């Protein structure tokens with residue numbers, strides 16, 4: 497059990513936390529290196545990988561380690577404690593496998609993640625079908641520690657593994673009239689028990705403006721905690737858009753389509769007044785049924801844990817604020 501005693505969300509050093517502290521130290525060292533003019537992101541990898549290897553958390557299934565991952569600081573330093581792998585992999589939203597937080601971990605073993613292809617199509621010069629292996633080869637993978645803030649009011653801090661989606665976008669060469677990117681996820685009634693239920697329109701679709709999709713923080717994600725994604729987290733490839741509410745981060749992607757019109761997204765179709773297209777994390781714009789001003793960090797829900805203040809753009813304002821200069825964020829929520 498964790499006993500919360502001190503400021504900044506740090507607890508007594510139980511084994512699962514040593515991970516976070518060592519990773520944090522590794523990143524502090526890297527900050528010094530970078531300040532000294534060295535670009536070597538790879539230098540930090542030993543620190544965080546070794547620390548992650550020490551984690552005593554049992555894994556629900558044996559997952560192959562991802563080859564060639566290096567740590568990166570790209571725009572996303574957080575000194576917060578990592579959420580335990582156990583929590584990240586057992587408290588999920590993946591409605592194709594049920595609407596309970598515990599359903600995906602229970603049910604997603606039926607998802608068949610190999611072979612896997614992602615079609616890239618629409619307003620681009622080079623439409624193509626990419627196998628998962630093609631995608632993995634396309635760019636070097638990095639480890640990025642991002643907050644994920646669900647619209648329901650909880651958050652986690654997760655070391656994702658992947659590369660900027662912009663790497664893929666540059667390869668396929670969007671045409672001048674491409675303004676949006678649509679992300680279509682798998683809807684297979686044979687392996688996904690809740691596809692066919694009426695809770696959402698399937699397939700689960702998400703969308704970004706092209707400049708949002710091109711932003712270096714937008715991560716095409718293949719793993720977490722140095723391993724491939726477990727099924728319930730959106731294997732074998734998902735999106736992570738850390739400054740937006742969690743539902744923008746589509747799981748188990750099968751198609752990426754470039755369009756000139758704003759895509760109709762699953763949650764926007766389900767309740768347009770509750771879930772806007774942008775869905776930037778914004779403590780000043782409430783969900784019509786609840787406040788967005790604070791959040792509960794998963795793993796800190798003990799008796800005395802107080803809620804955290806939600807940060808504008810989930811704490812990534814310095815990196816992404818410029819994308820929305822001059823926009824009325826109450827109107828474009």
Ligand SMILES: Nc1nc2c(c(=O)[nH]1)N[C@H]1C(S)=C(S)[C@@H](COP(=O)(O)O)O[C@H]1N2
Nearest residue numbers: 588589590591646681700742743745746747
């Ligand atoms: N295909 C698909 N992607 C999805 C969802 C979903 O139901 N289906 N849920 C979203 C929501 S609401 C959140 S908060 C995040 C949760 O990601 P996690 O379970 O890996 O934390 O995934 C998002 N991506």
Ligand SMILES: [Mo]
Nearest residue numbers: 646647742743
């Ligand atoms: Mo969410």
